[in-house]
Amino acid sequence: MTQSTATTQFKYVDYLWDQETADRIGEDQVAQFLYRSNILGADLRITNYGGGNTSCKTIEKDPLTNQEVEVMWVKGSGGDIGTLTRSGIAGLYTGRLRDLKKVYGGLADEDRMVGLFNHAIFDLDSKAPSIDTPLHGLLPFKHIDHLHPDAVIAVAAAQDSEQVTREIWGDTMGWVPWQRPGFDLGLQLEKELADKPGIRGIILGSHGLFTWGDTSYECYMNSLEVIEMASAYIEQKVKEQGSVFGGEKIKSLAPAERRAKAAKLMPLLRGLASSENRMVGHFTDSDTVLQYINSYDLERLAPMGTSCPDHFLRTKIQPLVLRLQTQQDVSDSAAVLDMLRPAFAEYREGYTQYYEAHKRANSPTMRDPNPVVIIYPGVGMFTFAKNKQTARVASEFYVNAINVMRGAEAITSYTSLPRQEAFDIEYWLLEEAKLQRQPKEKPLSRKIALVTGAGGGIGKAIADKLVAEGAVVVLSDIAEERLKEAHATYARDTAAYAVCDVTDSASIEQAFDQACLEFGGVDIVVHSAGLAISKPLEETTAKDWDILQNVLVKGQFELAQHAVRVMRGQGLGGDFIPIASKNGLVSGPNNVAYGTSKAAQQHMARLLAAELGKDDIRVNTVNPDGVIIGSKIWEGDWAEGRARAYGITVEELPAHYAKRNLLNKIIRPEDIADGVYALAGVLTKSTGNIINVDGGMAAAFVR
Structure with missing residues (x-):
């Protein structure tokens, strides 16, 4: 041919x-x-x-x-x-x-x-x-x-x-x-x-x-x-x-300012948009979007709604336009929520009126009345839906609608579908049947997770498990190349990554901002970043002590602070899960710095659980032991130190650890991931607990 x-x-x-x-x-x-x-x-x-x-x-x-x-x-x-x-x-x-x-x-x-x-x-x-x-x-x-x-x-x-x-x-x-x-x-x-x-x-x-x-x-x-x-x-x-949409009414903030403001605002919007069903978000501030949302004609065109049926089926009949000023400080969550709640209430009431005015005798029950598309002039456009792909596609469709309005206004003037026609498409029984045929959502669908130490080993296994169960995940690690390799293993719209040094507060904040920009917020935080140092007391240096405390303990503390700020802004509860160790419960030789830091992680989790229960934020710990195969901390000096402590060779460690537990099982990163999933996806009324994933170590029994 x-x-x-x-x-x-x-x-x-x-x-x-x-x-x-x-x-x-x-x-x-x-x-x-x-x-x-x-x-x-x-x-x-x-x-x-x-x-x-x-x-x-x-x-x-x-x-x-x-x-x-x-x-x-x-x-x-x-x-x-x-x-x-x-x-x-x-x-x-x-x-x-x-x-x-x-x-x-x-x-x-x-x-x-x-x-x-x-x-x-x-x-x-x-x-x-x-x-x-x-x-x-x-x-x-x-x-x-x-x-x-x-x-x-x-x-x-x-x-x-x-x-x-x-x-x-x-x-x-x-x-x-x-x-x-x-x-x-x-x-x-x-x-x-x-x-x-x-x-x-x-x-x-x-x-x-x-x-x-x-x-x-x-x-x-x-x-x-x-x-x-x-x-x-x-x-x-x-x-x-000579101009489009009546010209520019509002100046955009600089790109970095827009994204910073959007990152802080998204969890608040997500929480309000999730009043009936938890949502995942998407943000865009493309030139096409900014030209429209900053224009004089926005106020006239936005309420008209879209024209093509495919557009409003994914974007709802019209967007919510925020009345926040471009320079509005959004760092005070409580104050901003006070300003946003009436706007969402008004939108929901308007959608309910639209439904009641146009419903037929056989119309399906009214769907979620919250907005899908939210416009912040000078900053950008937010979309919220059941998953990242649907939120991204809704954004793309509204960009198509913007292009349609731009073209129609240039030709003569834009006309949208009559409201009854639009309703009859949106609530068509055949569309409802299509929705009912969609597969059942997975247990962690609509959840957003941030996992530290996710460039490999236990952290990557945890991220894999959370994605497999329906969550979207932000992978964080100090090593960007490892992160890129890990991120490349996921399908589009299921994962993002953020380079994060958990010993640096600013780096942690940037990781959370990235999670908010990518997906709208955070529901699950897993602190899996770590390292291990095994030395006798006299060989343990202050530097050894400090790095373990900074990565494992201080890192957990600051991760919790940032996680709670986001989770409280959303008002949707959440899970905070440190990956500690059997060594926080069991005394052993050549382990004073590592064991102390792991014990501190465990008790901090109990303290956080006691404090955060009122916010429906659950804090539970997973204790691995003997995860040699596939675990990053067993590469190098730690393995040699533990082998020395037990009087065996490094090559004998896997068999040694497998034989010493009650079940005589080899523990793998995937087993630790199952423990995390159990806490985040199954044991949703559990907080302040420790799950040992160690094959059964009697000395580490918590009671």
């Missing part, structure tokens, strides 16, 4: 077609459509995560009749074209799908039709067909893209959209007015094509774009060219206008 390279020069979209890749795919039209989908989804100006859908039609042999039939392959429900694979598509008999026109009963029949799509399934491994399936099936083209490009939605959401469509594309594009996606919209597309044969695509009012081609490449180029034309038209209008 050969294609000519693109002759069009694109300025506003990314041309990502690689002909060598396409040639390797060959004539497999489904694979070609998946390739096209992935590269379209890689450009967020074209469509955002989960937005839009793509398809192709092929001739296949019917397994029941052995006759050749046309089959449509289309993105399934809930998928994302940027990451689409064969397992995420549905394969349907095109003829059977079109036969559904014979039984369609009109707009009141839309929900029933979705169930009937299953009767047209060709591929038994198909993903559930989406509501947009007939929009592709009722059009005759081999390859079709339905996209949500910012520039095209700006045209679709502009006043006099149909006239603007003709001005940009002449008679080469069709246009249909806003209608909720479904079978009837597919009929409208079919009619528009019949009325205007030869058009290259169709604009969906307030919604998006349909384009097509005989090959995957032709379809791709058609999509890019249509989007490029809309983008160029808008930029010319912006240039003629």
